Amino acid sequence: MGRAILSSPPFYPILIIGKVPEDLGQRLAQVGPVTYLDRNESLSEDEIIAAACKAHVILTEPPDRITPRVIEACPNLVMIAQRAVGYDNIDLQDCQARPILVSNTPGVLDNATADFAFALLLAAGRRVVEADNYVRSGQWLGFENDLLLGTEMTGSTIGIVGMGRIGSAMARRARGFGMRIVYCRAADSGAQIKDSDIVLDEKDHKWREELGAERMSMTSVLQQSDYVSLHCPHNKQTEKLIGAREFGLMKPNCIFVNTARGKVVDEDALCAAIAGGKIRGAGLDVFYHEPLVSDVLLKAPNVVLAPHIGSASEETRYAMAESAVNAVISAFAGKVPHNALNKEIFERWQEHK
Ligand code: DGY
Numbered sequence: 001m002g003r004a005i006l007s008s009p010p011f012y013p014i015l016i017i018g019k020v021p022e023d024l025g026q027r028l029a030q031v032g033p034v035t036y037l038d039r040n041e042s043l044s045e046d047e048i049i050a051a052a053c054k055a056h057v058i059l060t061e062p063p064d065r066i067t068p069r070v071i072e073a074c075p076n077l078v079m080i081a082q083r084a085v086g087y088d089n090i091d092l093q094d095c096q097a098r099p100i101l102v103s104n105t106p107g108v109l110d111n112a113t114a115d116f117a118f119a120l121l122l123a124a125g126r127r128v129v130e131a132d133n134y135v136r137s138g139q140w141l142g143f144e145n146d147l148l149l150g151t152e153m154t155g156s157t158i159g160i161v162g163m164g165r166i167g168s169a170m171a172r173r174a175r176g177f178g179m180r181i182v183y184c185r186a187a188d189s190g191a192q193i194k195d196s197d198i199v200l201d202e203k204d205h206k207w208r209e210e211l212g213a214e215r216m217s218m219t220s221v222l223q224q225s226d227y228v229s230l231h232c233p234h235n236k237q238t239e240k241l242i243g244a245r246e247f248g249l250m251k252p253n254c255i256f257v258n259t260a261r262g263k264v265v266d267e268d269a270l271c272a273a274i275a276g277g278k279i280r281g282a283g284l285d286v287f288y289h290e291p292l293v294s295d296v297l298l299k300a301p302n303v304v305l306a307p308h309i310g311s312a313s314e315e316t317r318y319a320m321a322e323s324a325v326n327a328v329i330s331a332f333a334g335k336v337p338h339n340a341l342n343k344e345i346f347e348r349w350q351e352h353k
Contacts, residue, residue, distance in 0.1 A: 010029060010030060010031055010032040010033065011032055012031050012032035012056040012057055012078070012332060012353075013032050013033050013035065013054055013055050013056050013057070013076075014028050014031060014032050014033070014034045014035070014055060014056070014057040014058075014059070014328070015034075015035050015036075015037060015051055015052050015055040015057070015058045015059070016028075016034060016035070016036050016037065016058075016059040017037045017039065017043070017048070017051070017052075017058060017059060017060050017061065017064045018037075018038065018039060018059075018060075018061045018064070018083070019038065020036075020059060020083070020321045020324075020325070021318055021321055024318075024321050024322055024325045025325075027325055027329065028325055028328060028329070030329065031057065031328055031329060031332045032056060032057065035051075035055070037051045039063075041291075042063040042064075042065075042291070043063075043064060045065065045067055045069055045070055048064060048065070048066070048070050049069075049070055049073040049074065052070070052074050052077065053073055053074050053075075053076075054076060055074065055076065055077060056076045056077060056078050056079070056353075057077075057078065057079045057080075057081065057328055058074075058077065058079075058080050058081070059080075059081045059082075059083060059321075059324050059325075059328070060080055060081070060082050060083065060089065060090065061082070061083050061084055062082075062084050062086060062088075062089050062308070063089065063290070064089055065089050066080060066089060066090045066091060067091055068091050068094045071091060071094045071095065071098065071100065072094075077098075077100055078098075078099075078100055078101065078349065078352070078353040079100060079101045079102070079103075079328060079331055079353075080095065080100060080101075080102045080103075081102075081103045081324035081325070081327050081328050082102065082103065082104045082105070082324065083105060083320045083321055083323075083324045084104060084105060084109075084311075084320065085104055085105055085106045085109060085165075085166075085233075086104070086233055086234060086260075086261055087102065087104045087341060088233070088234040088235065088261060088263070090102055092341060092342065095342065096342055096345060098352075099342070099345040099348050099349045099352060100349075101331055101337075101340055101342065101345065101346065101349050102340065102341045102342055103324065103327035103328075103331075103337050103339045103340045103341060104339055104341055105319075105320045105323040105324060105339060106165065106339060107165060107339075108316060108319040108320055108322075108323050109166075109310075109311035109316045109319070109320060110165040110166050110169040111169055111316075112310070112311045112312070112313040112315070112316035113166045113169070113259055113310040113311050114166055114169035114170040114172075114173055115173070115313075116259055116285065116306070116309065116310045116311075116312075117166075117170050117229050117231070117257055117259040117283075117285075117310065118170065118173045118174075119283075120257050120259065120283025120284070120285060120304055120306065121153075121158075121227050121229060121255060121257050121283055122153070123283055123304045124255045124257070124281045124282060124283040124302070124303070124304045125150050125151045125152075125153065125227065125255050125281075126150035126151070127148045127149075127150045127302075128304070129304050130148055130301050130302075131148050133301075134148065151226065151253060151255065151280065153174075153177040153178065153179055154177060154178035154179070155178060155179070155180075156179055156180070156226040156227065157179065157180040157181075157182060157224055157225045157226050157227070158170075158171075158174045158179045158180070158181055158182070158225060158226070158227045158228075158229060159182050159183065159184075159221040159222060159224065159225030159227065159228045159229070160174075160181065160182070160183040160184075160213075160221075160229055160231060161183070161184055161189075161218060161221065161228065161229070161230050161231065161232055161241075161242070162184075162185070162186070162230060162231035162232030162233075162260065163183040163184075163185055163203075163207065163213075163215070163231070164231060164232070166231045166259075166260075167183065167229075167231035167232075168207065168211075170229055170231060171183065171207065171211050171213050172211065174211075175211045175212070179227075180212070181211055181212060181213040181214070182213070182214050182215075182216055182220070182221050182224055182225060183207075183213055183214070183215055183216075183221060184215065184216060184217060184218040184220075184221045185215065186232060186237065186238070188215070188216070188217050188218050188221075189217075189218040189238075189241060190218070191219065191245065193217045193218065193219070194217055194219075195216045195217050195220055197217070198215060198216065198217065200215060218246070219249060222246055222249040222250050223249050223250075223251070225250070225251070225254060226251065226253060226254060226255070227254065227255045227256075227257065228250060228254055228255075228256050228257065229257040229258075229259075230242065230256075230257065230258045230259070230260040230264055230265070231259070231260055232260055232264060233260070233261070234260065234261035234263045234264050238261075238264050239263055239264070240263070240264070240265065240266040240269075241264050241265070242256075242264060242265045242266065242269070242270075243265075243266035243269045244266065244269040244272065244273075246269075247269050247270065247272070247273035247278055247279060248278070250273075250278070250279050251279075252277070252278065252279065252280065253279075253280045254279045254280055255279070255280055255281050255282065255283065256270070256273075256279055256281075256282040256283075257282065257283040257284075258282070258283075258284050258285065258286055259285040259286065259310040260286065261286050262284075262286040262287040262288040262289070262290050263288055265288065266288075267287065267288035267289070267294055267297075268294075270282065270294075270297070271294050271296035271297060274296055274297065274300050274302070274303060275296050275300075280302065281300075281302035281303060281304075282297075282300075282302070282303045282304070283303075283304040283306075284297065284303065284304070284305055284306065285306040285307075285308055285309060285310045286308050286310075287308075290308060291307065291308075293305060323339060327339050327340065331346075331349075332353075334350065
């Protein structure tokens with residue numbers, strides 16, 4: 001791969017925002033000179049523009065907002081390689097028009113993210129963080145029969161909202177814990193959708209066979225579940241998908257888990273559900289105004305919080321960076337990256353770049 005690139009001097013300046021393992025960063029030198037922009041906090045549009053205005057390629061992550069203004073201010077930009085599966089920080093529509101090729105990293109983070117979602121579910125259900133605090137703060141005086149009682153996994157029902165790669169990985173974990181699995185897919189949300197409207201496809205039959213999982217309307221999923229775990233992408237259709245109506249449908253003992261995107265949830269409605277005791281607790285890795293977290297959530301002992309680390313295992317974060325680097329190398333060697341989000345522009349892109 002890339003013979004043409006290797007035999008001619010690289011000339012596509014690349015900006016890597018955030019950290020990428022050194023060996024992978026070095027591989028990009030066959031495409032162009034690499035500059036790194038490290039950050040601990042989210043960058044402003046102006047900061048991204050200042051660093052990226054000469055770049056032809058940017059490697060991004062979820063906090064890096066590539067808005068229409070950024071795109072306009074970076075006239076050389078021809079490719080964005082996102083090191084995440086979610087890409088709601090990138091204005092894909094404006095990228096199409098330019099054209100800017102955009103890739104993400106599907107498939108490499110399913111297990112790590114499902115592991116973490118299940119860890120949050122267990123931590124909230126069995127009150128692991130409360131227990132840890134209890135011991136550390138010296139409150140533990142001896143065994144008590146009803147101390148920090150939690151909820152059982154085995155025999156309970158988990159509701160999975162969004163049964164894609166990560167949702168189905170979550171379902172496999174739930175199966176191992178002896179849980180009943182119900183789920184809904186994107187088309188099944190909305191108050192008007194009834195169970196009888198749902199037409200099962202091949203995947204649904206496979207999941208029923210493999211996991212005993214039952215697809216139903218989102219309304220039924222929320223009404224029947226002891227644990228609800230979100231696994232759908234954030235886009236215009238899913239913005240605040242879970243709001244006051246949806247929390248109102250959940251059982252009072254429900255534990256709500258979100259490792260998808262904060263903006264899929266109306267955080268005010270979530271706070272109201274927690275503060276009013278409408279649900280039992282929550283495990284949250286993502287937030288509406290990330291990294292800001294609502295005060296109610298920060299103070300609630302029955303909410304387990306994490307700083308957007310769902311996919312953060314060493315192996316997976318390496319694989320995500322590798323997937324982004326491979327996408328850039330493929331594209332500049334004339335091969336459509338398998339993980340390009342707008343493959344349809346590739347021919348036009350090759351002429352333009
Ligand atoms: C993703 O992949 O979208 C995660 O949120 C970042 O790890």
